[in-house]
């Protein structure tokens with residue numbers, strides 16, 4: 001089938017932008033329409049009473065998907081932004097005053113859960129091992145297809 005040479009994409013969220021890049025590198029003339037006055041869609045944040053709130057994602061998962069787009073576009077990701085692993089991926093503040101640190105180190109996270117909310121560390125580690133196994137066995141099917 002012959003491809004039309006022009007493509008219109010509605011929405012400059014991450015999905016629209018990723019699609020636009022993929023199509024543009026294939027030679028399509030791509031125009032992206034966005035109703036907001038900024039790109040990114042849910043990838044945004046706002047400030048209220050001195051605090052910053054994420055509208056959507058707080059965690060940067062699967063950076064390889066983003067890297068793939070830059071490789072496709074023949075651009076260096078380093079020219080746009082850089083990132084690094086952080087020791088605490090999330091910090092949860094509960095109304096009763098408990099502050100829970102989600103350490104990226106699983107042993108440390110299990111220890112944190114035991115100390116702060118009395119959760120059995122062995123159960124936490126088992127749960128994380130099961131999640132890891134699921135991710136490695138079937139993650140590709142669900143996330144990339």
Ligand SMILES: Cc1cc2nc3c(=O)[nH]c(=O)nc-3n(C[C@H](O)[C@H](O)[C@H](O)COP(=O)(O)OP(=O)(O)OC[C@H]3O[C@@H](n4cnc5c(N)ncnc54)[C@H](O)[C@@H]3O)c2cc1C
Pocket residue numbers: 010011012013014015016033034035036039040041042043055056057058059060061
């Ligand atoms: C609270 C929350 C937490 C999340 N946390 C995570 C996380 O930690 N990690 C993670 O990976 N993902 C997370 N997600 C999911 C992630 O935010 C979304 O999957 C992703 O941002 C969706 O991108 P999208 O481009 O599909 O949609 P959107 O970001 O919604 O983009 C759609 C765009 O289309 C525009 N648009 C819509 N209609 C029109 C129109 N008629 N004309 C012009 N423009 C239009 C909108 O303005 C918007 O900019 C979270 C989502 C939410 C809501």
